[in-house]
Every structure is written in structure tokens, then in C-alpha cells.
Amino acid sequence: MTTELGISLSVLDTAPVWRGSTATESLRNTIRLARAVDRLGYHRFWLAEHHNMPSLSTSSPAILAGQIAAATTHLRVGAGGVMLPNHPPLVVAEQFGTLAALHPGRVDLGIGRAPGTDPLTARALRRQAGPLGGTDFPAQIKELVQYFAPPTGAAHGSASGRGAVSAVPAAETAVPVWLLGSSGYSAQLAAALGLPFAYAHHFAPHGTLAALDAYRSEFRPSEHLAEPYAMIAAFGAVAEDDARGELLSAPLRMITVQSLRGQNPYFPPAEEAARFSCAPEERAVVDQMYDPQIFGGPETVRQRITELTKATGADELMMLSVVQDHDERVRSYELLAELAGLRAPAAAAAG
Numbered sequence: 001m002t003t004e005l006g007i008s009l010s011v012l013d014t015a016p017v018w019r020g021s022t023a024t025e026s027l028r029n030t031i032r033l034a035r036a037v038d039r040l041g042y043h044r045f046w047l048a049e050h051h052n053m054p055s056l057s058t059s060s061p062a063i064l065a066g067q068i069a070a071a072t073t074h075l076r077v078g079a080g081g082v083m084l085p086n087h088p089p090l091v092v093a094e095q096f097g098t099l100a101a102l103h104p105g106r107v108d109l110g111i112g113r114a115p116g117t118d119p120l121t122a123r124a125l126r127r128q129a130g131p132l133g134g135t136d137f138p139a140q141i142k143e144l145v146q147y148f149a150p151p152t153g154a155a156h157g158s159a160s161g162r163g164a165v166s167a168v169p170a171a172e173t174a175v176p177v178w179l180l181g182s183s184g185y186s187a188q189l190a191a192a193l194g195l196p197f198a199y200a201h202h203f204a205p206h207g208t209l210a211a212l213d214a215y216r217s218e219f220r221p222s223e224h225l226a227e228p229y230a231m232i233a234a235f236g237a238v239a240e241d242d243a244r245g246e247l248l249s250a251p252l253r254m255i256t257v258q259s260l261r262g263q264n265p266y267f268p269p270a271e272e273a274a275r276f277s278c279a280p281e282e283r284a285v286v287d288q289m290y291d292p293q294i295f296g297g298p299e300t301v302r303q304r305i306t307e308l309t310k311a312t313g314a315d316e317l318m319m320l321s322v323v324q325d326h327d328e329r330v331r332s333y334e335l336l337a338e339l340a341g342l343r344a345p346a347a348a349a350a351g
Contacts, residue, residue, distance in 0.1 A: 004341035005302070007309045008316040010044035011037050011333065012080050012233050015057040015064075016322045019266040023057035027064065029326045031071050036330045038072035041342040045072070046080030046110060046318065052121040055255060055266050062095040069103040074345045078108030080198060080233065080318065081180040084140050085113060090167050093147035097170030104173070110198055111144065112180040113137045138189060145177050145193070145224070177224070178231075183207060187215040194222025196229040201308075202320055205292035208232060212312050231316035232308070236294030237323055238301045238335035245296035248323055248332075250274040253286040260285065269324060294319065298339045305340075 003009055013033065015026040034045050047064050050056040058064060061079040069077040077099075082092055092109070100107040147167035179190035182200040184207070190197035197215045201208045212230050219228040235252060239245035250273035257278045258265050268276075278286070294304045305317065319336060323329035336342075 005305050005309065005317075005339070007305070007314060008043050009336065009340055009342060010046070010076075010231070010316060010318040011042050012046050012048060012318045012320040013058070014048050014050060014320070014322075016267050017055050017057055018324050019268055021266075023054075026057045029329075030058075030064065031067060032326065033330060033333075034068040034072050034075065034077075037333050037337075038075045039344055040333060040337040041344050042075065042333070042337070043316070044076040044078065044108060044318065046078050046108065048080050049083045049086070049112070051086075052118060052264075054264060062092075062099065065107070066099055066102070069099065069106055076106050076108050077103070079110050080108075081110030081112040081178070083114060084111045084144065085137060089140050089144035090147065090165065093144055093167035093170040096175050097148070097167055097173050100173035100175045101169045107173070107175050108178060109175050110178040110180045111141060113186065141177075141179070141189070141193065145195075147171065148173065148175055148177065181211065184211050184214050187211040188218055191215045191218035191228070192220060194220050194225050196225055196231070198231040198233060198318070199314075201232040202235040202293065203289075205234075205289065208312055212314065216313075229316075230312070230314050231318055232312060232314045233318040233320060234294050234308070235290065235322070236301065236304075236319050236336075237321045237329075237332045238296070238298060238339070239328075239332065240335075241297040242300050245300065247271070247274055248321075249290050249293065249295045250276070251324070252322055253290055256286050256289065257282045267322065267324065298335055301336065302339050 013030050015030040017023050017026045037045060045068055047058045047061040049058060049061050051059050061082055065077045065079060084092065096107060096109045147170045149171065151166065151171050176196065178196045178198050179186055180198045180200065181187060182204040187197060199208055199211050215230055216228045237245055237248040239248060247270050250270045251267045254268055254273035254276040255265060260282060294301055296304065321329055321332050323332055
């Protein structure tokens with residue numbers, strides 16, 4: 001599903017919560033957004049797992065993915081991602097196997113290593129007092145992938161050696177497992193396991209090229225994937241002109257500075273965020289993170305995506321737009337679809 005930009009287009013969402021609003025409203029807007037981009041012809045719609053963050057309401061990606069899959073027709077839906085150290089692999093396989101059974105051919109499972117929260121909340125999720133280093137992550141991934149393998153008998157063993165355990169109905173489905181990351185470690189692990197790789201350009205834009213190079217150079221073909229497939233996730237918004245597009249990055253910049261100060265706020269209005277003052281060292285951090293993202297009017301966004309695609313060779317771009325007004329957020333994805341030449345699926349166009 002390559003577009004005129006030379007790359008497939010998808011959507012990442014965190015159901016952002018704005019000051020004066022609620023998580024409930026944001027979750028309902030996420031469903032509305034999914035319906036809109038489904039009609040526009042986007043490829044995937046993923047939810048990112050976060051906990052104890054008032055500004056992000058995607059704490060239950062599996063539940064939300066099920067609601068989105070039920071509300072849409074064409075989108076591939078999934079997690080981008082489930083933070084696997086927070087969960088038993090068996091439970092994750094059961095959840096996404098169930099989703100795939102109800103929505104065959106439309107479910108993805110992206111897996112990450114980070115906790116998606118602060119250390120105290122991570123310990124509450126994992127119910128342990130020990131280190132949170134994720135050193136057993138490769139073993140967890142292998143166990144998870146095995147649950148989706150067709151059984152060789154009445155049941156099949158788990159990779160952890162606990163005997164014959166089946167994640168019903170995971171073995172009956174073909175859920176693609178992706179590895180997510182923002183470092184060379186994740187890229188190399190995805191390559192070693194022969195899995196598709198999604199890089200968090202929105203978190204660590206200056207590591208994108210090195211991570212994708214490592215992934216491609218070290219990739220080993222597997223039963224899951226014959227050739228490397230790389231996706232990048234980026235913050236961005238398309239507005240009618242560059243000034244408005246750049247303004248839409250201001251809430252992200254402000255909330256990042258506040259998080260550096262140990263605060264955990266809701267997203268502020270863009271106009272207020274544009275007036276927010278910060279120290280030079282804080283400004284340097286947010287500029288390094290957000291200047292390489294994709295904000296602007298249509299032509300600027302077209303140029304930035306073209307440059308990013310040429311530099312990275314990515315197969316797919318997943319855009320994360322954090323825009324307060326729901327209609328303006330939908331319009332951003334409409335403008336992106338227009339400049340990319342996306343076409344509505346036949347059924348949606350006929351309706």
C-alpha cells in the first residue's frame with residue numbers, strides 16, 4: 001500500500017487528554033478518529049501502552065484495539081505497543097489471539113521493552129520489588145511468538161519450559177508480532193528474530209538511521225518474515241499553512257519541558273504552549289526531539305516525509321498527531337492523505 005510519497009501511511013494514537021477535558025472523552029475521540037482514517041484509506045491504527053500518565057489514556061491497548069476493530073472495516077488494528085515486561089506473555093497471546101479470532105486478518109501485535117511509566121507504577125504492574133531492567137525480554141518475546149505457532153499435538157510447550165501450555169485461541173490465528181524500539185538493541189533483536197521492526201523516531205530521532213541500518217544489515221530471514229520490514233513512528237500534524245502546523249507542535253514541547261521538571265500535567269492549549277518560557281538547556285532538549293518531526297503545511301510536510309523516507313529507507317510511516325480540537329486533528333490526517341494520494345477503500349467510497 002505504498003503511496004505517492006513512496007511509503008505506506010498509518011496512525012499511532014495515545015488518546016491525549018487536554019486540560020479541562022477527561023480521559024473518557026479522549027478515548028471516545030480516538031474511536032471517532034479511527035473511523036475517519038479508516039474511510040481515508042490508512043493502513044494501520046495502533047495504540048501505545050502508558051500508565052499513570054494523566055495526559056495519555058491508552059492504558060489498555062488490547063481493550064481499545066478491540067473497540068476500534070469493531071468500529072472500523074479496513075484498518076489493521078493493534079498495539080504499538082504492549083510493554084511486554086508488564087505482562088505474562090501467555091496473557092498477551094490470549095488477548096491478541098482473541099482479537100484476531102474476532103477480526104481475522106486485521107490484528108497486529110507490537111511489543112516493547114520499556115515499562116511505559118514510572119518505576120513505582122512499573123512495580124505495581126509487575127508486583128515485584130526487584131530490578132526492572134528487562135533482561136529476560138528476549139526470552140519473553142520467544143515465548144510469546146511460540147504461542148502463536150500452530151500446535152504440533154493437543155498442546156504445545158511454552159518457550160519458558162513450563163510444559164504444554166496453549167494460549168487459546170492464539171494458535172488458530174496468524175497475528176504478526178512486531179518489535180518496537182528506540183535503540184540499536186531493539187533493532188538487533190528484531191533482526192536476530194526475523195521480525196518486523198518499528199522505530200520510535202518520535203522519541204529518539206537522532207538514533208533512527210543507525211537503528212535501521214543495524215536492523216537491515218543483521219536481519220535473518222525467518223518463518224515470520226523473509227526480508228526486513230521497517231516502520232518509523234513520528235510526531236506530526238498537517239495544517240493549512242506552516243505557521244499553524246508549527247503551532248500544533250507547541251503543546252508537545254511544553255509538556256516535555258514540564259516532564260523534565262518532574263511534573264505530570266495534561267496537555268495545554270497550543271496558543272498557551274507557544275507562550276511558555278523555558279531555560280536554554282530545556283529548549284535544546286525539545287528542539288532536538290521535535291525539530292526532526294513532521295509539522296507544517298502540506299508542501300512542507302511533503303518535503304519532510306520525502307527527506308525522511310529517502311534518508312531512512314523506511315517501508316512505512318506511522319503518524320502521531322496530538323491536536324486538541326478533534327475536527328482539526330481529523331483534518332490533519334485528511335490533508336496528509338490528500339498529499340500522499342491515499343484512496344478511500346471501495347466500500348467506504350461507495351458509502
